[in-house]
Amino acid sequence: MTDIICPLCGKPNPPELEECRYCQAPLNVSGFLAPSDQEGQENPFILSPDEPDQADSQVIKSESTSALEQSIPDWLKNTEANFLEETEAKPERQAPDDISEQIDSLLSQPSTPDNVTQPAIDDDWLASLLAEAGGESSPLSSQGALLGDIEEPVNENIPQPFIEEPFKAKGVLPPTPVEKPDWLTGLEASSKIKLEGEITPSEGIDQGAGITESIESIETGSMEIPDWIGKIEPEEISSNLEEPASQIAPAELPGWLEALRPEDNVPATEPVEDLSAADIVTAGPLAGLRGVIGARPSAIRARKPPTYSIKLRVTDEQRARVEMMEALLADEQKPKPLPSQPALTSRNIFRLVIAAALILPIAWMIITGSQRVPTPQPGDVPGVIDFTQQVQALPTGLPVLLAFDYEAGFSGEMNLAVSTLITQLAIKNAFMTLVTTIPSGPAMAESLINSSVGLDGNQGSYSYYTNLGYIPGGTMGLVGLALSPKSVLPYSLDGIKVWASAPLDAISTINDFSAVIVLTNDPDTARSWIEQVGPTLKIDGTPLLIITSSQAEPLIRPYYEANPSQVQGMVTSLAGGLAYGLSVGNSQQNGEWDAFSISITASVLIILIGSISRAALKIPITGKKKES
Amino acid sequence: MLERISQLADPIGAIIGFTLTIMVLSYLIGDNIFFRLAVSVFIGVASGYAAVLILYNVIWHQVLVPVFQVISTGKTDDLITYATHVLPAVVLGIWMLTKVSPRLSRGGTPVLAFLTGVGAATVIAGAVRGTIFPQVGASANLLNIQTGPDELSKLVGWFINGVIILVGTVTTLIYFKFGIKRQEEGVPVQHSVILEYLSTAGQGFIVITLGVFFAGVYIATLTALIDRIQFLWDVIIGFF
Numbered sequence: 001m002t003d004i005i006c007p008l009c010g011k012p013n014p015p016e017l018e019e020c021r022y023c024q025a026p027l028n029v030s031g032f033l034a035p036s037d038q039e040g041q042e043n044p045f046i047l048s049p050d051e052p053d054q055a056d057s058q059v060i061k062s063e064s065t066s067a068l069e070q071s072i073p074d075w076l077k078n079t080e081a082n083f084l085e086e087t088e089a090k091p092e093r094q095a096p097d098d099i100s101e102q103i104d105s106l107l108s109q110p111s112t113p114d115n116v117t118q119p120a121i122d123d124d125w126l127a128s129l130l131a132e133a134g135g136e137s138s139p140l141s142s143q144g145a146l147l148g149d150i151e152e153p154v155n156e157n158i159p160q161p162f163i164e165e166p167f168k169a170k171g172v173l174p175p176t177p178v179e180k181p182d183w184l185t186g187l188e189a190s191s192k193i194k195l196e197g198e199i200t201p202s203e204g205i206d207q208g209a210g211i212t213e214s215i216e217s218i219e220t221g222s223m224e225i226p227d228w229i230g231k232i233e234p235e236e237i238s239s240n241l242e243e244p245a246s247q248i249a250p251a252e253l254p255g256w257l258e259a260l261r262p263e264d265n266v267p268a269t270e271p272v273e274d275l276s277a278a279d280i281v282t283a284g285p286l287a288g289l290r291g292v293i294g295a296r297p298s299a300i301r302a303r304k305p306p307t308y309s310i311k312l313r314v315t316d317e318q319r320a321r322v323e324m325m326e327a328l329l330a331d332e333q334k335p336k337p338l339p340s341q342p343a344l345t346s347r348n349i350f351r352l353v354i355a356a357a358l359i360l361p362i363a364w365m366i367i368t369g370s371q372r373v374p375t376p377q378p379g380d381v382p383g384v385i386d387f388t389q390q391v392q393a394l395p396t397g398l399p400v401l402l403a404f405d406y407e408a409g410f411s412g413e414m415n416l417a418v419s420t421l422i423t424q425l426a427i428k429n430a431f432m433t434l435v436t437t438i439p440s441g442p443a444m445a446e447s448l449i450n451s452s453v454g455l456d457g458n459q460g461s462y463s464y465y466t467n468l469g470y471i472p473g474g475t476m477g478l479v480g481l482a483l484s485p486k487s488v489l490p491y492s493l494d495g496i497k498v499w500a501s502a503p504l505d506a507i508s509t510i511n512d513f514s515a516v517i518v519l520t521n522d523p524d525t526a527r528s529w530i531e532q533v534g535p536t537l538k539i540d541g542t543p544l545l546i547i548t549s550s551q552a553e554p555l556i557r558p559y560y561e562a563n564p565s566q567v568q569g570m571v572t573s574l575a576g577g578l579a580y581g582l583s584v585g586n587s588q589q590n591g592e593w594d595a596f597s598i599s600i601t602a603s604v605l606i607i608l609i610g611s612i613s614r615a616a617l618k619i620p621i622t623g624k625k626k627e628s
Numbered sequence: 629m630l631e632r633i634s635q636l637a638d639p640i641g642a643i644i645g646f647t648l649t650i651m652v653l654s655y656l657i658g659d660n661i662f663f664r665l666a667v668s669v670f671i672g673v674a675s676g677y678a679a680v681l682i683l684y685n686v687i688w689h690q691v692l693v694p695v696f697q698v699i700s701t702g703k704t705d706d707l708i709t710y711a712t713h714v715l716p717a718v719v720l721g722i723w724m725l726t727k728v729s730p731r732l733s734r735g736g737t738p739v740l741a742f743l744t745g746v747g748a749a750t751v752i753a754g755a756v757r758g759t760i761f762p763q764v765g766a767s768a769n770l771l772n773i774q775t776g777p778d779e780l781s782k783l784v785g786w787f788i789n790g791v792i793i794l795v796g797t798v799t800t801l802i803y804f805k806f807g808i809k810r811q812e813e814g815v816p817v818q819h820s821v822i823l824e825y826l827s828t829a830g831q832g833f834i835v836i837t838l839g840v841f842f843a844g845v846y847i848a849t850l851t852a853l854i855d856r857i858q859f860l861w862d863v864i865i866g867f868f
Contacts, residue, residue: 412855
């Protein structure tokens with residue numbers, strides 16, 4: 001009866017099954033048939049159904065119709081067939097020549113005791129190789145089996161081996177092992193299939209008897225034996241062999257080694273590494289093996305690399321596309337002129353209409369010099385009265401620090417208040433010390449001083465001042481100015497060391513000025529003066545006054561309205577300048593306030609008309625969207 | 629000759645100013661070469677003036693002139709003052725010039741770090757001393773009856789004004805509170821209802837504040853326009 005070996009799990013199956021009854025893998029596709037027992041001999045390739053324990057040790061034979069077998073090269077098939085033939089023919093070729101007999105007599109195993117069961121040979125071809133190499137497996141292999149029994153499946157019928165006690169009992173040293181080739185040793189160690197003729201450890205122990213028999217055979221044989229060998233009695237040899245065993249004390253193993261020693265009654269375990277699901281090598285010298293890395297000689301075969309032409313083969317269509325791409329890239333590098341827009345667009349017209357709506361009323365008010373709009377009173381503009389009172393309270397002839405920190409673009413908004421302030425300071429005969437934290441400040445200060453009216457009523461006649469120029473360092477420069485003005489600005493713009501002469505020779509800190517007046521359009525600049533200089537001024541009660549633009553007023557006003565106030569007076573924008581002028585009796589204006597008023601009115605109207613128009617235009621669009 | 633030139637300087641300046649003002653106002657008809665030319669002239673003149681001012685006002689008067697004076701007078705006090713006040717700044721300034729070269733730019737990093745650190749410390753200290761503490765104190769005194777007016781009619785307005793400022797300050801600060809309490813998993817994260825309402829009120833105050841800022845900028849710009857038109861008219865009147 002021929003069973004089919006499952007290619008996947010390796011277990012035998014009846015031939016009538018198409019799928020493995022253990023793993024349900026298809027058997028007729030890649031399964032292997034065990035060779036049939038046609039001759040009635042006990043062939044290791046035949047698996048008897050009543051010997052299931054030996055199923056795992058069967059050598060498989062591939063089915064000729066399977067795809068896997070087709071992929072096996074012919075040389076491997078021939079090799080396998082030769083192995084089979086040799087194995088089958090081996091009992092018939094037991095008539096050795098003389099030399100073979102001698103070798104066999106030297107290497108053959110003694111008869112195995114009855115109580116020792118021979119382990120089944122799983123790999124016949126390996127067994128045949130061993131047989132060819134020198135007979136049965138060597139003691140080395142048996143020892144290797146001993147050491148490797150931990151991972152090897154052990155047949156339960158085989159008594160568990162061990163070494164020491166038999167050696168001790170018989171006092172026989174293990175014979176010299178027969179040398180096997182390295183590749184065979186490695187292959188044998190890596191194979192999980194056990195040899196049928198593998199020698200159990202107990203057999204290996206009996207090698208001493210074999211040696212004795214060999215000596216007897218040598219003694220009685222036809223070989224030329226040296227005389228000294230002939231003089232040796234067998235009893236002496238046996239006694240010599242037994243003496244070392246009796247003299248050698250049994251080794252005392254350390255505890256840890258005893259713990260490592262495998263116990264005798266350890267049940268057989270399954271292989272640690274389950275290779276049943278591993279792939280089968282289908283090509284190369286390892287074809288048919290499972291769980292190994294197949295060699296691919298073709299991958300490492302050295303050969304001359306093929307020669308390829310460097311000329312690019314393109315079709316006409318591809319060439320046309322390449323030319324088109326090149327043309328596109330060439331156009332990208334060329335600058336393209338911007339499309340000219342028409343001069344009169346709706347946007348430009350709208351812009352011109354708004355400009356006209358603002359400029360024309362302003363121009364009309366300025367041309368006519370209208371003063372119909374009432375000028376703002378000092379009490380209506382916050383900070384003006386306090387500012388006026390602080391300036392009026394300044395002592396005559398003492399130095400005042402003036403910080404010109406506004407840009408020329410804001411001169412229209414601030415010049416009115418600044419001119420009025422300079423005139424008031426000139427009346428007080430205050431020594432104006434001009435500083436700035438912006439580069440254009442010195443020029444602005446000089447220009448305003450020269451354009452202001454002096455005590456004699458002439459412009460530019462007031463000369464009781466000094467322009468110290470630009471304070472470098474921004475915020476840090478302000479700190480330095482507050483602590484030591486003469487260190488930060490030692491010279492005036494004229495190159496005069498003003499701190500050495502009166503009235504600045506009495507100035508050591510910024511508190512020594514009678515007042516600090518900051519003229520700025522920038523809220524950050526105003527805040528820097530308040531934060532860095534203000535606390536120092538507060539110590540001695542020196543007033544900090546600010547003239548600022550309308551864009552900085554929302555940020556500065558909290559400092560003025562705080563309680564206690566950090567800014568003692570402020571004048572803001574054109575309205576503040578006019579109110580400050582009124583407070584000191586200067587009501588001069590050339591229509592700026594009327595122009596400002598009408599421009600504000602025009603702006604409000606533009607915003608209203610624009611908002612209403614947009615809403616009127618948007619309502620129908622929204623209605624259409626809702627309808628749709 | 630010099631007297632005649634000085635008499636002509638003001639009219640020449642007026643003509644240049646008139647021309648540049650017209651060139652800038654030409655932007656009304658769109659971007660054009662006159663506007664660009666005026667802007668370029670302004671940038672160039674402003675940069676040149678700033679460079680000359682710094683060279684003259686800072687480098688010359690604050691760095692070089694003291695050296696000459698020390699050499700000429702030979703006073704030890706001046707030398708000590710210069711060495712302690714000016715020399716460190718000069719050394720740091722020269723050291724800072726390594727930033728010009730890409731190869732040596734890393735060498736100027738310590739100076740830059742020093743400037744940044746000192747600047748930040750100065751600004752923060754000034755803000756704490758000059759803004760935060762005084763403004764917190766002022767807000768606390770908003771409804772202090774002792775600082776209020778004596779007249780009853782003004783007292784009502786003062787009280788309303790103080791309440792509005794206080795509510796605006798508190799709600800604006802609440803608007804900038806973005807932290808929330810950790811919620812259980814699956815519960816939607818949201819502020820408390822009261823905080824939501826107060827935050828909305830603060831948002832309203834912020835919008836009003838931004839509107840006031842915009843109005844201030846617009847008024848400043850409108851005033852500048854009025855000033856330019858006034859200038860143009862003055863120039864025209866002056867020549868005719």
